[in-house]
Amino acid sequence: MNVFYEEEGSFKVASVMAENPGSLQVEAASGKRSKIKAANVLLKFDGALAGFMEKAQAEAATLETDFLWQCCGEDEFGFEELARDYYGHVPNPLEAAATAISLHAAPMYFYRKGKGRYKAAPEENLKAALAAQERKRLQAEKIAEYVEQLKAHRLPPEFGETPARLDMLVYEPDKNTLEWKALDEAAAATGMSHLKLLEACGAVPSAHDYHFGAFLREQFPGGIAFPEHASIALPEGLPQADVEAFSIDDSTTTEIDDAFSITSLDNGNHRVGIHIAAPALGILPGSELDVIALKRLSTVYMPGNKITMLPETAIEPFSLLAGQWRPALSLYLEVTPELEIVANDSRVEMVKIAENLRHDTLEPHFNEDTLIESSGHTHWERLLALHQLAEAMEKGRGKYDPNRAPQVDYNFYVENGRVRITERKRGSPMDKLVAELMIYANAHWGGLLAENGMPGIYRAQTGGKVFMTVNAEPHQGLGVAQYAWSTSPLRRAVDLINQRQMIALLQGTEPAYNKGSEALTTAMRDFDLAYNAYNEFQQRMERYWCLQYLIQENLQEVDAMVWRENLVRLDGIPTVTKVHSLPELAAGERVRLKVERVDPLLMELSCKFVAKLENVGLESGQPET
Secondary structure (H helix, E strand, O other), X not given: OEEEEEEOOEEEEXXXXXXXXXEEEEEOOOOOEEEXXXXXXXXXXXXXXXXXXXXXXXXXXXXOHHXXXXXXXXXXXXXXHHHHHHHOOOOOHHHHHHXXXXXXXXXXXXXXXXXXXXXXXXXXXXXXXXHHHHHHHHHHHXXXXXXXXXXXXXXXHHHHOOHHHHHHXXXXXXXXXXXXXXXXXXXXXXXXXXXXXXXXXXXXXXXXXXXXXXXXXXXXXXXXXXXXXXXXOOOOOOOEEEEEEEEEEOOOOOOOOEEEEEEEOOOOOEEEEEEEEOHXXXXXXXXXXXXXXXXXXXXXXXXXXXXXXXXXXXXXXXXOOOOOEEEEEEEEEEEOOOOOEEEEEEEEEEEEEEEEEEHHHHOOOOOHHHOOOOOOOOOHHHHHXXXXXXXXXXXXXXXXXXXXXXXXXXXXXXXXXXXXXXXXXXXXXXXXXXXXXXXHHHHHHHHHHHHOOOOOOEEEEEOOEEEEXXXXXXXXXXXXXXXXXXXXXXXXHHHHHXXXXXXXXXXXXXXXXXXXXXXXXXXXXXXXXXXXXXXXXXXXXXXXXXXXXXXXXOOOEEEEEEEEXXXXXXXXXXXXXXXXXXXXXXXXXXXXXXXXXXXXXXXXXXXXXXXXXXXXXXXXOOOOO
């Protein structure tokens, strides 16, 4: 005797070796023996076992599922009952098994109700299920069509029907869409990443725009256009300072926050003025511009572009532009010939800006080589006096180190898609002058706020960790007792907030933020998050332009310095990369590398070790920039 039974969702046949209560010992046609539950047996039959399942499946393929559904009625039924109605006679084992196989293979038509028992699906349910099946079939066809197009590096027209659909695929894929399923399948078939495949299909025409767009989606989802806002109300009745100030900035700077003046006094001392643009006088707490500033929190910088914290209509009236009187928060220092600061005074006033000096035109006349003898520059004597004061300030902080190893900063200039990267020695006389006077002002004003119980936002460092706080805590890295950013109010919301507090202190008015202010703490936390994100983006875009520079200049070989292990720092551009073929070399060793692959979209650079260099300095394989 043989049995037709169900096991693990499929049908099988076997001959019975022994029958026990509740179970059977059976042997398959292959000779394999097993124990099955009696409850799983659907049919017992005699005859040949070999070929039975093949014949039953072939017979099941001839059965019309739709006709079976029409025959079975609404009541629950067994497969043998339906087989008798369908064939018009008592079914033989082959016909009964074929019917069971057919019912089991059509779950949309027949709902299983028990061992060998079924119930026909209601007509409405069946129509819905069949419609869904048809949709899936059509979707599968469409996905297959998309996949072939993508594999041929052609973007299916549907992918670009709307910018939103393409953006979804590029930046934030919805894995339930047909487009993503096709892209995923095509990427697997081609061995390419999703992003590189989209680039190959023309969906990512610009790597620069891709990185910029990713940043905007995250930080500026509503776009970078400024909302409507009321016009600036400039302060009136401020006293005019009896100085003519000058600023020192990069040639691309438009938000000029700081300027300097120096005046000889009758007692032989000098009065040094640190003049900071005062937008806090016109951007009032709670105003539309205040909302904008506290939403953006900082200007975003990147090579060749920037997203300003404030609209131009709010920047221009306060930016310290040459030839203009501008409202300023000024800090005056009385300095002796021995460079001792014997008095200081903070004022809110109008300051006349005589000139905007720029790094590229000033540095040839004011550098380490021109400190001994006049270069003939109009401001040379004033610059020299300020530089001497700056060195004294640096010594006062305990940070002066004439033997410090030289460090290099890089400037990026982008015009018409081409980048120029220039090196600037960090700590040059020009840089030191500005940096030290800014550090002094930020530390001094932070101290005034703390001494007078006026809340502010501070930047502190303890144990090597830099953090923002509303408490006047030391900044160990700078060597100051407290440090409150206050000198870039056109570019940083924290500086704007601290400036409001300082002006309230000097004018004796109610401060915008009182002790324990939740608004102050919230602004500090929001700023910290935004500022870090903006800095990361700036570094990312600088790396992009470094990679683009390698492509632009068609550099086949570059020189580099070993940083640690297999990390090297390239000459002439601020880029660090791994070189897996690098032999074991000490940090500081110089090497020549072959540029094998540069990918600005994935931000990847692949180099191969060529040789160790014996000579220090730039080699012929890396042009000076």
